[in-house]
Amino acid sequence: MNGRPSVLFVCVHNAGRSQMAAGWLRHLAGDAVEVRSAGSEPADQINPAAVEAMREVGIDITGRTPAKLLWKTAEESDVIVTMGCGDACPIFPGKRYEDWKLDDPAGKDVAAVRPIRDEIRARVTDLLADLIPAEGT
Template identity: 70%
Template sequence: MSTPAVPSVLFVCVHNAGRSRMGAAFLTRLAGDRVRVHSAGSAPADAVNPAVVEAMAEVGIDISAETPEILTVEAVQSSDVVITMGCGDACPFFPGKRYLDWELADPAGQGVAAVRPIRDAIEQRVRGLLAELGIPSTA
């Protein structure tokens, strides 16, 4: 009997400092090693948004050591699902890939109070994605 392939999910936003980092962190926590998780940005920031780090810490997820990464063609090609969060035309498109566009407010320049509802919306969407993929949540 063969082992089912582990799906790969790529979260993309412009700066890879907020939305895509939160999505990747939630999917990593909720799916464990049952999904390969990556995140990247079309124009990465120098650091993850401190308000995002604080908002994620409130729910027990530490992303303080994460570093924004540049979006590469290879990252898209190696992913089964590409979730875009406001990267517009900068996101490469490849036929045959599953793309989801999650329209969410940009946490850039926002305080933690404004980031919390974005964080909560991302968590709910990640839980929905897991259900679609048939992967039970670990939390």
């Protein structure tokens, strides 16, 4: 990774898990990390329960739009985090991959999405600590 690391979060619809993960990383890392998200079969809109769950913790993802996973986007990313996209996610030699096993928030109400949101936060926090170690470590 040269300069600012780039992280791509990928799930099928790019409407829940990957959008929440991108929201958390933007919130926690600020400009220190380039954040991207995409889906193998993007939905028309972000999951409203995911939007509400993130709003509850002060993160607004309403302006985001599900995006199609493009070869170029993956190729230009340093770290690719997949979340249930299976074989639809491309594999690039030399890239760092993480596959996060997370429940899909599709069709769930906000109460069911909160634990998913919180698990994503914990994983993003760990990823960020690995990408940008604290001063003096």
